[in-house]
Amino acid sequence: MAVNGFEILEHACLTDVGVRRSHNQDSFAISLQTDEQHWREHGHLLLVADGMGAHAVGELASKLAADLIPLNYQKFAAQGAPAAMRRAFAEANATIHLKGTHNPDFEGMGTTSSALLIRPEGAWTAHIGDSRIYRVRAGNIEQLSYDHSLQWELARRQGVSPDQIEGVPSNVIVRSMGPEASIQVDIEGPHPVLPGDTFLLCSDGLSGQVPDDEMGAIVSALPLKEACQFLVDLANLRGGPDNITVLLVRFPGESPKSVSEIPALLPQPRGELNSVLFAKLPWPGIALGAGITLALTALLLILFKLVGPAVAVFLLAALALILGLIGLHRAQQHEHMPQPEAEYGPPRVYRRSRCQIDARLLAKLTEAELTVQDYAKQNDLQVDWAAHQKHQRAAKEALKLGDFQAAFREQCRSLALLNQAIRLRRGKEERFNPMW
Structure with a gap:
């Protein structure tokens, strides 16, 4: 939309x-x-x-x-x-x-x-x-x-x-x-x-x-x-x-x-119907076919001695054949010409992943938090441990209620406090090894 x-x-x-x-x-x-x-x-x-x-x-x-x-x-x-x-x-x-x-x-x-x-x-x-x-x-x-x-x-x-x-x-x-x-x-x-x-x-x-x-x-x-x-x-x-x-x-x-809650989304119009038809239909071939048909019709009219109508139909046939031949010539030229870059393409999704917060993702984050917590304690980092424990308790309460998103949010905030202390330490270290 x-x-x-x-x-x-x-x-x-x-x-x-x-x-x-x-x-x-x-x-x-x-x-x-x-x-x-x-x-x-x-x-x-x-x-x-x-x-x-x-x-x-x-x-x-x-x-x-x-x-x-x-x-x-x-x-x-x-x-x-x-x-x-x-x-x-x-x-x-x-x-x-x-x-x-x-x-x-x-x-x-x-x-x-x-x-x-x-x-x-x-x-x-x-x-x-x-x-x-x-x-x-x-x-x-x-x-x-x-x-x-x-x-x-x-x-x-x-x-x-x-x-x-x-x-x-x-x-x-x-x-x-x-x-x-x-x-x-x-x-x-x-x-x-x-x-x-x-x-x-x-x-x-x-x-x-x-x-x-x-x-x-x-x-x-x-x-x-x-x-x-x-x-x-x-x-x-x-x-x-x-x-x-x-x-x-x-x-x-x-x-x-x-x-399932996403409404049906109609594609955006990319051009008028007429322009699409003119771009897609093989007009040179249609013109040549019409010219041949008209020429045969003119011959039949001559056989029936209808010379006046035959001349008119023959002229139309000649015009259709000329237009068809011109169209074929231009089409062949177009095929051998370098094509300009398309102005834009349709909306596309190249890769899609589920990111619903579930027990697996929460467990992964909890494991990471424990690893970083051990690092912070071993290196005596300046962490607001009271706030850290508050977020930990809130995460456990949310998990008991089955609210994975709230538990994940509180676990992120708990880890964020440790990250803040690590950022301060990182600037003083010559080397920082990956922890998770």
């Missing part, structure tokens, strides 16, 4: 350097309209970019993408979402590429970029690289972006899941902004939007460490600001090998509890 009216969206974002990196090469942008007129004309735009390159080169590339794409989009918004986003990405890429080719210090600079555009007709995605866009709805988390990575490309060619591809690093990407003068951007939409839908944009520093089902459960259970911090902490607990950025936006209203 479309977005009903102008709405101030709840949103939160957090970026972190991670455990093993010295510089944060991730960037993000949030451009929210403050009144209904501008929202209808431009929409809300949110973006995550993950830079690549030595030293500060990747940091500059992602910063340029985060600054220029929203700015360029505003210039072209009147052209419609797909055209405006394509031009916004293209112009930003031209700037990044120019810097990379004209300055030896910036050689090899590049960045991924994943953008979510929310307009009255729904949500659009524009994407290049392996940063991701998800939607959390009705106990499911759905990946709306296709990873432009070597792993996903090999999986596509072999017709298997990316998880089945072994021996290929997941962070080797085949598309990005900067290295090439021209780029191919995936633009898809409009995705239907329902009350309570939550969209998650992240760099691979998060998606590489935290599985989809855990991300979806955390986003479903916690307020957005808490969820951002907890997701970043979780990625760091598991080693934090890369920069981590997470951006969340939630639509007002109550989310459907299950897929």
Whole structure:
């Protein structure tokens, strides 16, 4: 369904350097309209970019993408979402590429970029690289972006899941902004939007460490600001090998509890019926067939000595045959011409995982909490143990009542207190080993 009216969206974002990196090469942008007129004309735009390159080169590339794409989009918004986003990405890429080719210090600079555009007709995605866009709805988390990575490309060619591809690093990407003068951007939409839908944009520093089902459960259970911090902490607990950025936006209203509660969503119209017919029907062949039929009719009329009507029908036959031959010639030329990139594709879900909070997921979180708790005690970390115990008791009470979501939420908050103490210690350590 479309977005009903102008709405101030709840949103939160957090970026972190991670455990093993010295510089944060991730960037993000949030451009929210403050009144209904501008929202209808431009929409809300949110973006995550993950830079690549030595030293500060990747940091500059992602910063340029985060600054220029929203700015360029505003210039072209009147052209419609797909055209405006394509031009916004293209112009930003031209700037990044120019810097990379004209300055030896910036050689090899590049960045991924994943953008979510929310307009009255729904949500659009524009994407290049392996940063991701998800939607959390009705106990499911759905990946709306296709990873432009070597792993996903090999999986596509072999017709298997990316998880089945072994021996290929997941962070080797085949598309990005900067290295090439021209780029191919995936633009898809409009995705239907329902009350309570939550969209998650992240760099691979998060998606590489935290599985989809855990991300979806955390986003479903916690307020957005808490969820951002907890997701970043979780990625760091598991080693934090890369920069981590997470951006969340939630639509007002109550989310459907299950897929069965989701109303039937009609596909958005992609064009007028007439244009579809003209594009799909083989008009050259039809014209040639009509011309031959008319020519035979003219011969029959001559046999019956109806010369006047025969001449008129023959002229129509000649016209139909000429049009058919012209159409065939143009069709052959079109086949040999390079095809322009499609303006946009239909909304797609590339991967879907259940993220319903259950006993299995709660037990996994509880086990992690015990591991981190032991670490905190052994290293004499400054933890608010009274608040920690309060959340522990609340989690146990909720579990007795069979409320897995409330128990999971309290368990997350209990672990968050330990994470806070670890963040303070982490800055003083030269090395931090993964704990979970």
